[in-house]
Amino acid sequence: MEIKDKIISLLPDAVITEGQYLTATIPSDKLHESVKRLRYDEETWFDYLMSLTGYDDGANLGVVYYLSSSRFPQNVLVVKTFTSEREDAQLFSISDIYETANLNEREVFGLMGIRFINHPDMRKLFLRNEWVGFPLRKDYNADPAINPINIESNPESDVLTKLTFTHEGVVESEEKIFEDDEYVVNIGPQHPATHGVLHFRVSLNGEIVKKIDLNCGYIHRGIEKLAESMTYPQILHMTDRLDYLSAHINRHALCMCIENALQLEVPPRAQYIRTMMDELTRVASHLLGWACMCMDMGALTAFIYGMRDREIILDMFEETCGGRLITNYNVIGGVMADLHPNFLQRVRDFIPYMRKMLKEYHQVFTGNVIARERMLGIGLLSKEEAISYGVTGPSGRASGFRCDVRKVAPYAAYDKVKFNEVVREEGDTYARYVIRLDEIVESLNILEQLIETIPDGEIAAKTKAIIRLPEGDFYSRVEAARGEFGVYISSKGDKTPYRVKFRSPSMTLVGVVDKLTRGEKIADLIAIGGSLDYVVPDIDR
Amino acid sequence: MNSEMFLVVFFTALVLVAGGLGVALLISPKSFNPQKSETYECGIPTRGTSWMQFKVGYYLFAILYLMFDVETVLLFPWAVTVRELGINGLITIIVFLFILLLGLAYAWKKGALEWK
Amino acid sequence: MEVKNIYIKGIKHEEFNDNEYLENMVQELRAGGVDIMTGALDDLINWGRSNSVWPLTFATSCCGIEFMSVGAARHDFARFGFEVTRSSPRQADVIIVAGTIVHKMAPILKRLYDQMAEPKYIIAMGSCAISGGPFCNSYHVVNDINEVVPVDVYIPGCPPRPEALLYGMMQLQRKIKLENFLRKAKEKK
Numbered sequence: 001m002e003i004k005d006k007i008i009s010l011l012p013d014a015v016i017t018e019g020q021y022l023t024a025t026i027p028s029d030k031l032h033e034s035v036k037r038l039r040y041d042e043e044t045w046f047d048y049l050m051s052l053t054g055y056d057d058g059a060n061l062g063v064v065y066y067l068s069s070s071r072f073p074q075n076v077l078v079v080k081t082f083t084s085e086r087e088d089a090q091l092f093s094i095s096d097i098y099e100t101a102n103l104n105e106r107e108v109f110g111l112m113g114i115r116f117i118n119h120p121d122m123r124k125l126f127l128r129n130e131w132v133g134f135p136l137r138k139d140y141n142a143d144p145a146i147n148p149i150n151i152e153s154n155p156e157s158d159v160l161t162k163l164t165f166t167h168e169g170v171v172e173s174e175e176k177i178f179e180d181d182e183y184v185v186n187i188g189p190q191h192p193a194t195h196g197v198l199h200f201r202v203s204l205n206g207e208i209v210k211k212i213d214l215n216c217g218y219i220h221r222g223i224e225k226l227a228e229s230m231t232y233p234q235i236l237h238m239t240d241r242l243d244y245l246s247a248h249i250n251r252h253a254l255c256m257c258i259e260n261a262l263q264l265e266v267p268p269r270a271q272y273i274r275t276m277m278d279e280l281t282r283v284a285s286h287l288l289g290w291a292c293m294c295m296d297m298g299a300l301t302a303f304i305y306g307m308r309d310r311e312i313i314l315d316m317f318e319e320t321c322g323g324r325l326i327t328n329y330n331v332i333g334g335v336m337a338d339l340h341p342n343f344l345q346r347v348r349d350f351i352p353y354m355r356k357m358l359k360e361y362h363q364v365f366t367g368n369v370i371a372r373e374r375m376l377g378i379g380l381l382s383k384e385e386a387i388s389y390g391v392t393g394p395s396g397r398a399s400g401f402r403c404d405v406r407k408v409a410p411y412a413a414y415d416k417v418k419f420n421e422v423v424r425e426e427g428d429t430y431a432r433y434v435i436r437l438d439e440i441v442e443s444l445n446i447l448e449q450l451i452e453t454i455p456d457g458e459i460a461a462k463t464k465a466i467i468r469l470p471e472g473d474f475y476s477r478v479e480a481a482r483g484e485f486g487v488y489i490s491s492k493g494d495k496t497p498y499r500v501k502f503r504s505p506s507m508t509l510v511g512v513v514d515k516l517t518r519g520e521k522i523a524d525l526i527a528i529g530g531s532l533d534y535v536v537p538d539i540d541r
Numbered sequence: 542m543n544s545e546m547f548l549v550v551f552f553t554a555l556v557l558v559a560g561g562l563g564v565a566l567l568i569s570p571k572s573f574n575p576q577k578s579e580t581y582e583c584g585i586p587t588r589g590t591s592w593m594q595f596k597v598g599y600y601l602f603a604i605l606y607l608m609f610d611v612e613t614v615l616l617f618p619w620a621v622t623v624r625e626l627g628i629n630g631l632i633t634i635i636v637f638l639f640i641l642l643l644g645l646a647y648a649w650k651k652g653a654l655e656w657k
Numbered sequence: 658m659e660v661k662n663i664y665i666k667g668i669k670h671e672e673f674n675d676n677e678y679l680e681n682m683v684q685e686l687r688a689g690g691v692d693i694m695t696g697a698l699d700d701l702i703n704w705g706r707s708n709s710v711w712p713l714t715f716a717t718s719c720c721g722i723e724f725m726s727v728g729a730a731r732h733d734f735a736r737f738g739f740e741v742t743r744s745s746p747r748q749a750d751v752i753i754v755a756g757t758i759v760h761k762m763a764p765i766l767k768r769l770y771d772q773m774a775e776p777k778y779i780i781a782m783g784s785c786a787i788s789g790g791p792f793c794n795s796y797h798v799v800n801d802i803n804e805v806v807p808v809d810v811y812i813p814g815c816p817p818r819p820e821a822l823l824y825g826m827m828q829l830q831r832k833i834k835l836e837n838f839l840r841k842a843k844e845k846k
Contacts, residue, residue: 127797128761135796142796149760149799151767183593188583189765192714192744196721197762199585206596207656218762219717222795229794237791244719288722307729314726325722325816521656537718568702569775576771581745584765 003075006044010037019472020260021066023078031081032092032118038067038077039097045071048387048403049098050477051486051503054108056137057082061089061114064488066475066503070387070401073408078473083114090163090170093119100390103214103511110217111136111224117163117170126217126540129157135225177213178203187525189218195292195529196536198510207521212514220540227500232258232467233332235500239487240326242502243538245285246480248277250502251330256411257476257487258332261469268413269457270334275413276347276450277321277329278478279443283354284313285481286394286436286443293433293530294365297374302365309357316346332467334460344451351444358437366434375430379516379528382427389515390508393483395532398435399427405479417449429524432531468495482506482533502541506534601653612641673828679835700834707833708738710778710826713749713769717756720783723816724755732819737826746770751778751829752806753822757785757792758799770806778833780810780825787811 007024008016011034014024026034038046046067053064062082069075083089093116095101103125105116110124113134124131131147133140158178164171178184182203189197197218203210223242227235239254240247252274259266266274291306314324319340321327329336365371381391386399396403404421406414422438424431469491477486483505490499509532517525580587619626619634626633648654716724727734728742743749746769758766770779781802784790789800802808809832812825 126761140796144796147760147796149763149804151764151805180589181593182589184588186582186585186588188585189762190584190713190715190769192742197717199583201588206598218759218765219757220759220761220797221757221792222797223792226792226795241719241791244722304730307726308731311726311729311731324726324818325719572775574771576768577774579772581747581772584769586768 003044003072006041007038007077010034010041010044019078020474021076021078023080023473025080025082028081028083028091031079032094032097035065035067035079035094036097038079044075045069046075046077047071047098049094049100049390050076050484051475051488051501052101052104052108053488053499053501054112054114054136055490055499056112057498058138060084061086061112061137063091063108063114064473065094066486066488070403073403076475078475086113089114090117091115092117092165095119098390099385099388100508100511103507107507110134113137115163117165120162121160122162123160126220128217135222140225178211182210192296195534198536198539200513200525202522202525204522207523209517209520209522209525212517212525214510214514216510216536216539218540219537221537223541224500224502227497229496231495232469232497235497236331237328239502240328241537242504242541243480243482243485243506243535244325245288245535246281246482246485247325248274248281248327248329249478249480250485251327252278252412253476253478253480253485253487255330255332256478257474257489258467258469260476261472261474261489261491262332262463262467264333264461264463266334266461267458268455270459270461271412272450272454273335273339273459274330275417276447276454277317277327277335278412279446279450280313280316280347281327282481283440283443284310286440287313289481289530289533290361290433290436293527293533296526296530297371299365299371302361305357305361305364309354312350312353316343316350319343319346331460333463334458336460338459344454347447347451351448354440354444358440361437366437372430374523374527375428375433375531377428377430378520378524379429379432379531380427381512381516385512385515386427389512391483391512392508393479393481393505394435394439395432395509396483397421397423398431400425403484405477405484409477411476411478413450416453417446419446429527429531432533436533466495468493469497477503480505482509482535482538504538504541506536506538509534510539598656602656605648605653608641608644612638673831679831683835699836703834703836706776707830710739710750710829710833711748712739712742713746713752713773714742714744715752715754715766715769717754717758717762718785720755720785720816723819723822724753724782727819727822732823734823734826737823737830739826746773749773750776751780753780753782754786754802754806754808755782757790758802758805759797760799761797763799763805766802767805776836778809778829779806780812780829781808782812782814782822782825783817784813784815787813790815 004022007022011024011026013030014026014034017023038044046069048068048070050066050068055062055064060082062080065079067077067079081091083091091114093101093105095105096118102120105119106121106123106125108114109116109122110126111134115122133146158176159174160177162173162175164173185202185204187200187202189199199215199218201213201215223238227238236251236254239250242250287306287310291303294302317327318324320337320343321329381399383400386396386401391399392401392403400423402421402423407421419442422435422442424435469489471491471493474489474491475486477484484503485505486503488501488503489497492498513529513532516528619630623630726732752770752773754766770777781787785792786802789798792798793800799805810825810829812821814821
């Protein structure tokens with residue numbers, strides 16, 4: 001591609017290699033200016049940071065960045081940097097160029113031990129403050145006696161540390177998050193409206209929110225570290241439990257990554273089945289997202305309606321896949337079992353029923369004066385902010401960011417069906433609410449086209465008994481119900497991966513809550529959280 | 542007759558409430574640990590004190606609500622005896638409502654119904 | 658009293674799977690010298706209590722969605738008396754621990770359990786709460802919530818079907834009906 005020459009000319013200090021995508025390894029002191037050039041040059045315009053991963057290759061600690069562009073979405077560039085200092089590893093932060101790097105770099109500090117210079121808030125993200133060691137490092141001592149279960153409450157400190165680069169070198173300083181006399185309320189882990197276990201510390205001025213400090217990690221299960229000791233078919237079970245509402249789609253992403261690495265051809269019947277199950281999962285997830293958002297705002301009837309219709313989809317899953325929520329259906333090479341004979345007829349009956357029910361949903365909630373007052377004009381997210389924060393999925397498309405992976409990088413059977421990418425320009429809570437219901441309509445259109453044209457054939461390609469991926473880095477992305485879900489596997493040729501990273505759509509969504517809620521009332525925080533529709537185990541992995 | 546009825550109602554209420562609380566006192570299990578007396582804040586210990594300067598908007602909303610609640614309470618006796626009071630009562634109650642409506646219009650115009 | 662007297666509407670005593678546990682519990686208590694003859698008053702109180710056990714809204718991960726499905730219209734737990742899920746532990750009777758408990762969440766769970774009022778129960782739902790589940794080798798997962806809080810009923814599954822959760826709730830109701838409520842109150846004094 002011609003863009004390759006432009007990139008090489010912009011990065012004079014980099015070592016360029018070819019792999020799945022063009023990879024540039026840049027020394028750590030030249031990283032910030034090189035990435036800035038890539039971001040602002042008119043021909044490349046890499047303004048969307050897809051994924052930020054810390055890695056440890058035994059000798060060096062480093063970070064891998066996957067960059068893409070909102071103007072030229074087909075271009076993907078991989079940037080790597082590293083440092084050989086292990087005791088106090090420091091790299092330069094790019095959180096002033098991409099806002100999404102803020103939370104990701106905190107995660108890398110907490111799990112890998114690399115501190116980032118010029119980052120505004122260098123605290124650990126997932127683990128307790130007194131945790132000894134950095135779990136994702138290869139020399140981590142996992143002895144449970146070093147980090148026992150501590151049932152004493154661990155109050156969060158009010159002070160954050162920063163590393164700033166001055167002419168004297170790197171200077172460490174401290175800053176207060178909250179003043180002593182501010183009124184801070186914990187909207188805590190155990191709360192009916194946080195969609196999981198998320199802890200917000202909210203500083204209030206009467207009803208108005210001044211600042212929100214996020215504290216996650218209450219469901220951090222260490223999946224990425226577990227995956228390093230499991231074989232590839234065993235990792236598949238972890239993905240269902242990440243963002244459990246798009247369980248099917250997550251597993252599809254991992255299977256795609258492994259199949260692309262092995263260059264395994266998936267039979268067309270399996271592609272069609274995977275696409276249909278993906279769309280059904282998307283409808284089920286949007287129904288639950290709508291139901292929970294309305295329940296958080298007080299309309300319990302909407303919750304009962306949404307769950308009722310979701311049960312019909314779960315019946316279809318149960319008949320074919322065996323599970324309701326955790327379906328365990330995709331395998332490497334295809335799907336586990338063929339469709340049940342009743343499946344197609346059930347889908348045919350479901351599509352007109354759902355179209356009728358959507359009219360009822362709009363009648364129940366959308367036109368209500370109170371609902372509109374609570375949603376219109378609240379929580380505005382502009383398109384540039386959505387791209388910088390990495391907000392994808394329905395929330396990103398409600399701000400005008402055309403980021404649907406099904407259109408940008410089509411996979412499975414998506415290039416064989418016609419559907420619209422639903423995009424709105426307003427970026428407020430109402431746009432995020434209505435776009436989900438519109439996306440259900442598009443998913444029903446896709447299902448209608450697929451059930452008529454499903455081909456016969458095998459349902460899974462044959463694979464070896466022990467699967468070994470070739471050496472290298474592999475990345476694949478899909479459109480989950482919340483946004484773009486990516487899988488990064490770095491393999492050294494063994495039967496277990498060297499590093500696995502799941503690019504979480506919900507982490508970007510929760511990173512933008514602070515920005516959206518400043519100046520709004522507390523009740524708006526609940527409405528904004530419901531409209532973003534994040535799922536917390538996806539954030540904490 | 543009215544005073545006897547009143548005494549009957551009063552003592553029934555007393556017996557029911559005292560009986561319910563007394564039975565609960567006798568048969569309830571008693572246990573205590575220090576966390577039980579702490580404030581509940583979603584499982585996290587609270588931060589800072591709650592004694593701080595109050596936002597005056599809460600007071601305004603509460604006072605307005607109280608006023609119109611008392612107005613409603615005073616409407617009930619009129620509604621019960623409306624036939625006996627006749628046209629005189631109607632004019633009296635309209636004057637009463639009109640005065641309170643003036644107060645509502647003043648509060649509306651001054652912006653007390655918006656949250657600031 | 659005989660364990661056979663426990664009556665749960667809709668399912669006969671013989672069809673429950675774990676009757677031996679209850680009979681063993683009764684034998685052990687009797688051997689330890691605890692008198693668990695329950696009279697008619699205890700039966701009345703226990704009948705009222707077991708049919709009105711209110712859970713806390715506590716869900717950490719995937720099992721939480723199945724818990725929400727049980728609360729929705731198709732499998733309804735309101736008809737068992739688990740009517741309203743209370744958000745505050747002061748008003749709740751049972752914590753259904755639905756989902757994985759990690760090291761960071763353990764103190765929260767302990768604190769919530771301490772803040773509940775007696776009599777209180779815990780149901781461990783899903784394999785993550787029973788033994789760590791698929792994540793038992795992880796550095797951050799608590800491998801058995803019995804180390805943190807005392808558990809009354811375990812419901813296996815990943816996630817357990819809604820019918821399995823209802824069965825577990827019925828087992829809890831049977832356990833409650835065995836308690837000698839007045840004796841417990843007198844002893845605590």
